[in-house]
Amino acid sequence: MQALAIDVGGTKLAAAVVSDSGRILGRHQVPTPRSDDAATVFGAVCQAADGALAAAGIEVGGDDDVRAATVSGPPERLGLPESLRSVGGGGTLAGIGVATAGPLDARAGTVSPVNIAAWRDFPLRDRLAQRYTLPVRMFGDAVAVTVAEHWLGAARGLGNVLGMVVSTGVGGGLILGGRVVPGAGGNAGHIGHVSIDPAGPLCACGGVGCLEAVASGTSIARWAAEHTSDRKVPLRTATAVAEAARAGDEIALAAMRRAAEAIGMAVAGAVTLLDLDKVVIGGGVAHAFDLLAQPMDAAYRRYAALGYAARPRISAAELGGDAGILGAAAVVLRPDDYWPRNV
């Protein structure tokens, strides 16, 4: 069994065909178009998907494995793309998994990614189902990273896990008792908007002291810029801040420490509340795990003191840029664990 996995982000659109052991059989990615036209962006998604199918040896002609699994009419009538008429390697495409930047409405199947202005309530799920005549499961990219790390990465075999994506924003996903927890409306895992400080900065969401307002890449860079004046190379991004910190810059070090302490405190609260086995941190900021780990664990110890929670248990994600597509594949290939019934 195989899945077509799609990762929709503000920078790139990635797709892959993934086997049920998590092997990537073919992949393709394209830059996310800077366009105001919804159809242009959808066309780019299809270009990535078609490229991945082709790279996996799923080509024009051949047998009807794919079609047989999901449809009963002839492919041309159903609008099946040429590329879906056969599956290389004898596998069967079970469906399409989509990990997408949010917000999304899981029930309606629509997406409105902050960084894809052309899509507001865009019916991505149904458009993909229509084009590929395959069932489509769509969910948030931070949950996808959590799922992927649980399936194949740093949280393999564990029952109770919080996955976090710390990059432009701070997102997350939860696995409890070995299964994805969706919450009432599919939004569980949003640790970026848990407040960690009643005297903290105002957050873009309207809240006060949210983790994201302190620890996101954007927030790290903003804080560093606010605390420096004359400097040849400005600290415009979290990557620049991390580089400066490694070079010994005091302000940059303080900016990284401040973010790490906020993450440590938020994670301490989540582990205390949920009795977690592990917390896995991915996303761009996790590339600075070397700078974050020590102050993060120190803060964790300060705020989690009860016996079962006292030991720090924060790991860097292992799957890097592939986590999104692997998580997207997992909801198709392992629905019992990763596709909660009420979403």
Add this chain to the structure above:
Amino acid sequence: MQALAIDVGGTKLAAAVVSDSGRILGRHQVPTPRSDDAATVFGAVCQAADGALAAAGIEVGGDDDVRAATVSGPPERLGLPESLRSVGGGGTLAGIGVATAGPLDARAGTVSPVNIAAWRDFPLRDRLAQRYTLPVRMFGDAVAVTVAEHWLGAARGLGNVLGMVVSTGVGGGLILGGRVVPGAGGNAGHIGHVSIDPAGPLCACGGVGCLEAVASGTSIARWAAEHTSDRKVPLRTATAVAEAARAGDEIALAAMRRAAEAIGMAVAGAVTLLDLDKVVIGGGVAHAFDLLAQPMDAAYRRYAALGYAARPRISAAELGGDAGILGAAAVVLRPDDYWPRNV
């Protein structure tokens, strides 16, 4: 089907026979002995249990319903108490549910309640199983209150619920997707030891800024006492503080407001992280819900701003003092929902 439910607390030991519709068929309670002798305290538990069985019409002699369900030898050889030889009303005792003050070791079946000094790692589960030859399920009292409120109280019919007990300490329990969430070691729900303020007071657990260190009855009374000097009636308990607040005392009002704001912030974080339908607050401090509700909801709004989480959703518990025994009964009578497999 019926359950023998036992609620072990530092002040009283309560027991009841509960029907599968949640009706209390008989009850009895005794004060928790102020004794250093473990056997004396256990004897008092049995006295409460025997009294409840007798009150439910489960008396000496009669048919063997109870015994037949669980044992095969004659009752005298198995050490069955006289009282268990028949069940009134034709029901069958399915087992014993025990809600206990913590800490407890759910796997070992032992308890070490802070306020019952005679019991340190006391094997309560096995001692009860031995005396009554019935299966015993034992868990924390705050989880029991959560379960009871979900089964019969303020959270009836909801999928995703945090129950809190705000009294001497602050405990809690979690139901997600309609089922109790135990976490890795059965400790999920401990919201009292989630830190809500990096500049907050040191907590008895060793942490900093824990909700319990601000909002427990003990913390409310301590803060009020620290902020008053000459006063005829000292504010020694949270009840006294609440009464003084109702009479318009400024310090007492401030003490209640401070606790309410801390609860509102912690609950905002939990709803944001877990996408909860409702949070139910029980325990002694909940008797002051009239004083807490407005500042609690205001704080909630300040710290939960994302769409799905923005509406305050905090209710007072409905079951009062019976919540412990009803929750204890529920784990016997409705194990699929309330008795997680890995505890």
